[in-house]
Each structure stands twice: as structure tokens, then as C-alpha cells.
Amino acid sequence: MPALMIVNLVNAAALILVLYITAHFTLGIAIWTLVIGFVxxxxxxxxLRQRRKAAPETVSRRAILKVVRSSVMFGLIWVYPSMFxxxxxxxxxxxxxxxxxxxxxxxxxxxxxPIPLAAxxxxxxxxxxxxxxMVLASNPVAIGLSVIAASFFFIFFQVIQRHAQLFVSEFVAKLDLEESNKSIEKLMAETRTEASEEKRRSEKRLAEAQKMEAIGQLTGGIAHDFNNLLAVIQGNAELLEELKSGEDAKPMTSAIVHASQRAAELTQRLLAYSRKQPLRPEVIDTRKLVSDMSDVLQRMLGETIVVSVGSRNGAWSALADPGQVEAALLNLGINAxxxxxxxxxxxIECANVTLDEDSNIDGSEITAGDYVVLSVSDHGVGMSEEVRKRAFEPFFTTKGVGKGSGLGLSMIYGFAQQSGGQATIYSEEGKGTTVKLYLPRAYSETESTVKPKDEAVPRGNGETILVIEDDPAVRNLAEMMLRNLGYNVICAEDANEARQIVIGRNEIGLVLSDVILPGGASGPEFAEELRAGYPKIKVIFMSGYPAEAAKKNGFLGSDSVLLNKPFRVAQLARAMKEALR
Structure with missing residues (x-):
């Protein structure tokens, strides 16, 4: 378009110059000169301004109309010299x-x-x-040129007619393509925004999972070391009770045993959070369990709290440790x-829910499948969003000093995940809190595990036991316990010392070894070496880690026998009897 304007100006200037030289310049020509120059x-x-604002390739209906309008205007302007x-x-x-x-x-x-209508x-x-x-002119040359121009136009008009439909369809298709491109760009922008938001949410979930995993590893390690200390305290207290040194000492030894048992329960809560506690999953009738627990909760919480149970008909059975489920409901009741x-x-409500692969609950991922949801709701003070986000962290509590350990919710969280489920919290300040426990559905009915009856503590018959333990206090305790049970005991600090003791001694019937030992060889590694040369010697392991965690981490084989620290005399005695039988 700018080139056409320049051609108009140049041609107009040339015409004016020729008319001026040949003395044909008139007032009409002067007015025409001003009009065409201005326009x-x-x-x-x-x-030129429009070209700086938009890309040269941009095509729109508005731009086409501008070109057509300008073409009509200049066509009419040039009618004057051609006609007059x-x-x-x-x-x-x-x-x-x-x-x-x-x-x-x-x-x-x-x-x-390219724009037929404009042409x-x-x-x-x-x-x-x-x-x-041409009709008015008398010059044959002028008439001839005018006829040539008219002939060209009519031929050109026929061509335009022939190609106008193709142009219009191409033009409309181009405009439609541009609209489609705009829609695609808009969709891509929305997709990028959604992807960015999903990435941010995923990174947040990953950071939260990594934080919880790090805390779990820390608490699991603390529980393992703490169990070694408890083994010494509890074991020596039991030995003091058996010495019968006097009735005055018995209350004190009983207090030590009781305190160590409570401390052991605390470590179990830590292990529950870190998902390393031993579980005994069974098929649970959730409706019956909740109904039975409602009476216990009502008595425990007092008359000011009304316990309401709402379980839907057809509630599925769940596969979980019933003791842990009961403990979770008790903890949630106390919190409420x-x-x-x-x-x-x-x-307290029971409900069935089926989750697909894309499901996530409260921002937490969970395996697709069928779940039984136990929800516990109260109408209490509720939590702020900051408190809710930290509620599952161990030792985090908003209660006063001495009123809470901060392990209740963390134990529930660890238990739910170890069971293959999930735990979530929804809370609003001033309105209340709902905790939901997702437990995997049980697909087969099995009988509950029958608890063994209490039996007398079995004693040894002078069998020789090799104890391998690097902690002197635990080693001495195990030696005293075994001697009191009627066994001969030989002690070693590590695998190297134990290897030297075993050589040339045929009386050793059993090895009691810690899982993790110094000096290069672990307990299980030494046991494999021992079985190769002495297949008749039995092996029992002891560790601050539960059996499930030790097997999962590769410390033990699936058929290994493990005593969890701290263990009591009766537990040690039964393990010995079972292994030596």
C-alpha cells in the first residue's frame, strides 16, 4: 500500500508538470493537485504507522476493508483526469x-x-x-491508448471473476486458521498454567514426603538406640526382682520395670511413625469394632462428651492390626x-470408598483400590492451617507442658501408611476437626489370631549359648538372664572373637547375636558362615529394629528368628526353648 501511494504522488506530479509546461494548467487541475496530494x-x-504496530503478515477483515476503501477513493480521484x-x-x-x-x-x-475487490x-x-x-477526445493516439486500457480492464475483470471465489475461500480459510491458532495458543497457555500449578503441587508433596521420611528415619534410629538402653534397665530390674533381696526393694524394682515398659511403649510410637513397628493385620469387622469402642470411649471421655456412631449398612471389612485401630480411635477421642x-x-463414622489411579486425598497420593474410611469428627476449637500442616509431625503439640507427647497423631499417620492406607486431617478454627483413617479393604474372611495362654517360664538344661553383642551392658545382661535360666554362657564382642571361640568347641548349641556388629561382619553374615561349618548350631538374632523392618532393610532373611529389644526374661526363655527343641 505505501508503494501505491508513492506511485500516485509521482504520477500526479508528472501530469501536473506536463500540463504546466504545455500551458494546460487550470484551476480544476490545481484543486485536483491539492486533493490527491493531501489524500x-x-x-x-x-x-506506515499501522505497519510499525502490527506484523506485516497479519491479515484481518478490518485490514482488507481499509485497502478496499482506499482503492475506491483513489479510483474516484483519478476519474477527473481521465474524464475531464x-x-x-x-x-x-x-x-x-x-x-x-x-x-x-x-x-x-x-x-x-491479491485483493480482487480492491483491484x-x-x-x-x-x-x-x-x-x-475517449469519446470526447479527438486525438487518435489518445483514443487508442484508452481502448487498450479499457480492453485490459475487461480482460482483467474476467480473470478476477474466475479467481474471486478461490480467493474468498482461501481468505476465509486463512482467517479460520488464524482463529484456530488463537484458540490453540489460548489452550496451550492454559495447559502450561495447569502444568505449572501441578508441578508446584507435586514439588510441595515431594518436599513434604521427604521431610516426613527424614523425620521417620531420625525417630526410627532414636528408637533403636533407646531400646538398647531400655533392655539393660528392664532386664536388670527383672533380675533384681528374682533375687528376692527383700520386700522393701520390690516396690522400687517394680517401679523400674513399669517405667521401662512405658518407655518401651513410647519407642513403639516412634517406630509407628517411622513405619517400622511390627503389625499383626487381621480381618476387622469395622462396624463391630467401632460399636464396641464407642462404649469404651464414652466411659473414658466422661458425661460432657456425647459419642455418636454412624456406620452405613454394607460397610466392608478392613485388613489392619485391630489393636492399632483401637489405639488410634482412643487417641483421636482424647484429642477431641x-x-x-x-x-x-x-x-465416629464408617464408610466405603473406591479410589482410582488419579485419586489423591488432601494432596497425599494413595494406591488405587477399595478402602474402609474411619472418620472421627468433633465440634471443638479446630486448628489453623499452619497447625494442621504440622499435626502429623512427631513431638509437635499445641497442648501445655505435661499434657501431651505430640506422638498420638504421628503414630496414627505411620500406622495408616504402614498398613497400606493413609490418614488425613480437615480442620477449621472455631468449627472443629475431622480425621480420616483410610484402611485397605479385606477381600477374604479369616479368623482372628488366638492369643497364646500364659505359660511358665521354660528353663534350660545346661546347654551352651554363645552371646555376640558389642554393647557391654546388653551383653552382660543377656549373660545374666541366660545363666539364671540354666544355660552355660560364652560371650564375644564381635564376629572375629566369636569365630575364634567356635573353632574346636563342639558344645555350643545356639548363638544369640545382635544384628549389627562392629568389625566388618554383621550378625546375619556371621550366621551364614557358621552354618556352612556347623550346620547343627541354632541362631537367634536380637535388635532394636522390629523383625519387619530388619527383613525389609535386608538385615535378615525371611526365616530368621528375631528378639526385639528390650525383651523380657520370659520372651528370651521361650525363644531359647523353641530354637533348641
Whole structure:
């Protein structure tokens, strides 16, 4: 378009110059000069400004209409010289005017061919003016040039008619393509935004999972070391009780045993959070369990708390450790009571839920499948969002000093995940809290495990036991326990010392070894070596880690026997009897 404006200005200037030289310059020509100059310059400047704002390839209906409008305007402007100037001049001026108009018709048509309507709008009026001028003109050359211009236009018009439909369809298709491209770009932008949000949520979940895993490893390690200390305290207290040194000492030894048992329970809670506690999953009738627990909770929480149970008909059975489920409900009941100091309502519900592969609950991922959901709700003070996010962390509590260990919810969280489920919290300040426990559905009915009856502590018959333990206190304790049970005991600090003791001694019937030993060889590694040379010697392992965790981490084989520290005399005695039988 700018090039066409420049051509208009140049041709107009040439025509004016020729008319001025040949003394044919009139007032009408002067007015025409001002009009075409003003319109050409104005259109040229607008076109240049528009080009700086938009990309040259941009096509729109508005841009096409602008070109057509400008073409009509310039076509009408050039009607004046073709209709009125051409017949009014003579000689060379008439021939030049005819040639100039012919060139304008042909050049304009070719330049505007990509936009047929613009080409016709520009060349049509000029051609009509030239035909009128031809009739009025007397110069044969001018008449000939006008006929050539008119013939070109009519041939060009036939071509335009033939290709107009193709152009329109291509133009519409291009506009549709641009609209489609805009829709695709919008969709891509929305997709990028959603992907960015999902990435942010995934990174947040990963960071939370890594934090919880790190805390779990820390608490598991603490529990393992703490169990060694408890083994010494509890074992020596039991030995003191058996010495019967006097009735005055018995209350003190009983207090030590009781305190060590409570400490052992604390380590079990730590292990529960770190998902290393031993579980005994059974098929649980959730409706019956909740119904039975409601009576216990009602008595425990007092008259100011009303316990309401709502279980839907057809609730599935769950596969979990019933003792841990009961402990979870008791913990949640106590938390609810503390959240409702003036009394209120505690609601326990059972429901079935099926989750697919894309399911996540409260931002936590969970394996697709069928679950039984135990939800415990209260109408207490609720939690802020900051407190809710940290509620499952061990030792985190909002209760006063001495009123809570901060391990209740963390134990529930670890137990749920170790069981193959999940635990979530929803809470609003001033409205209450709901904790949901997702437990995997049980697909087969099995009888509950029958608890063994209490038996007398079995004693040894002078068998020789090799004890391998690097901790001197635990080693001495095990030696004293075994001697009191009637066994001969040989002690070693590590595998190297034990290897030297075993050589040439056929009386050793059993090895009691810690799992983790210094000096290069672990307990299980030494046991494998021992079985190769002495297949009749039995082996029992002891560790602060539960059996499931030790086997999962590769410490033990699936058929290995493990005593969990701290163990009592009766537990050690039964393990010995079973292994030596």
C-alpha cells in the first residue's frame, strides 16, 4: 500500500508538470493537485504507522476493508483526469495523459490483484472515466491508448471473476486458521498454567514426603538406640526382682520395670511413625469394632462428651492390626475431648470408598483400590492451617507442658501408611476437626489370631549359648538372664572373637547375636558362615529394629528368628526353648 501511494504522488506530479509546461494548467487541475496530494500523504503516513504496530503478515477483515476503501477513493480521484483532462488537452499533453491513465489502470490492477475487490474498485472508475474521455477526445493516439486500457480492464475483470471465489475461500480459510491458532495458543497457555500449578503441587508433596521420611528415619534410629538402653534397665530390674533381696526393694524394682515398659511403649510410637513397628493385620469387622469402642470411649471421655456412631449398612471389612485401630480411635477421642473443654459431640463414622489411579486425598497420593474410611469428627476449637500442616509431625503439640507427647497423631499417620492406607486431617478454627483413617479393604474372611495362654517360664538344661553383642551392658545382661535360666554362657564382642571361640568347641548349641556388629561382619553374615561349618548350631538374632523392618532393610532373611529389644526374661526363655527343641 505505501508503494501505491508513492506511485500516485509521482504520477500526479508528472501530469501536473506536463500540463504546466504545455500551458494546460487550470484551476480544476490545481484543486485536483491539492486533493490527491493531501489524500496520498495522509494515507501513506497511516499505513506506515499501522505497519510499525502490527506484523506485516497479519491479515484481518478490518485490514482488507481499509485497502478496499482506499482503492475506491483513489479510483474516484483519478476519474477527473481521465474524464475531464484527457478530452480538454491536445497534442503531446493529450497523448501523455492517455498513456499515464493507461499505466495507472494496468499498474493498479496488477498491484491490487491479491485483493480482487480492491483491484476492481480502483481500476473500474478510472476505466469508465477513460472511456468517457475517449469519446470526447479527438486525438487518435489518445483514443487508442484508452481502448487498450479499457480492453485490459475487461480482460482483467474476467480473470478476477474466475479467481474471486478461490480467493474468498482461501481468505476465509486463512482467517479460520488464524482463529484456530488463537484458540490453540489460548489452550496451550492454559495447559502450561495447569502444568505449572501441578508441578508446584507435586514439588510441595515431594518436599513434604521427604521431610516426613527424614523425620521417620531420625525417630526410627532414636528408637533403636533407646531400646538398647531400655533392655539393660528392664532386664536388670527383672533380675533384681528374682533375687528376692527383700520386700522393701520390690516396690522400687517394680517401679523400674513399669517405667521401662512405658518407655518401651513410647519407642513403639516412634517406630509407628517411622513405619517400622511390627503389625499383626487381621480381618476387622469395622462396624463391630467401632460399636464396641464407642462404649469404651464414652466411659473414658466422661458425661460432657456425647459419642455418636454412624456406620452405613454394607460397610466392608478392613485388613489392619485391630489393636492399632483401637489405639488410634482412643487417641483421636482424647484429642477431641481436649478440643471441647466445655463438652460436645464426638462422631465416629464408617464408610466405603473406591479410589482410582488419579485419586489423591488432601494432596497425599494413595494406591488405587477399595478402602474402609474411619472418620472421627468433633465440634471443638479446630486448628489453623499452619497447625494442621504440622499435626502429623512427631513431638509437635499445641497442648501445655505435661499434657501431651505430640506422638498420638504421628503414630496414627505411620500406622495408616504402614498398613497400606493413609490418614488425613480437615480442620477449621472455631468449627472443629475431622480425621480420616483410610484402611485397605479385606477381600477374604479369616479368623482372628488366638492369643497364646500364659505359660511358665521354660528353663534350660545346661546347654551352651554363645552371646555376640558389642554393647557391654546388653551383653552382660543377656549373660545374666541366660545363666539364671540354666544355660552355660560364652560371650564375644564381635564376629572375629566369636569365630575364634567356635573353632574346636563342639558344645555350643545356639548363638544369640545382635544384628549389627562392629568389625566388618554383621550378625546375619556371621550366621551364614557358621552354618556352612556347623550346620547343627541354632541362631537367634536380637535388635532394636522390629523383625519387619530388619527383613525389609535386608538385615535378615525371611526365616530368621528375631528378639526385639528390650525383651523380657520370659520372651528370651521361650525363644531359647523353641530354637533348641
Amino acid at each position: 496520498s500523504v495522509r494515507t501513506l503516513l497511516q499505513s 483532462v484527457l478530452p480538454s488537452v491536445d497534442g503531446g499533453a493529450q497523448v501523455f495523459t492517455a498513456a499515464l491513465i493507461t499505466g495507472m489502470i494496468c499498474g493498479g490492477a496488477i498491484t491490487l490483484y 476492481v474498485s480502483y481500476s473500474g472508475p478510472v476505466t469508465v472515466g477513460a472511456l468517457v474521455g 475431648r481436649d478440643a471441647m473443654p466445655h463438652g460436645g459431640k464426638l462422631i
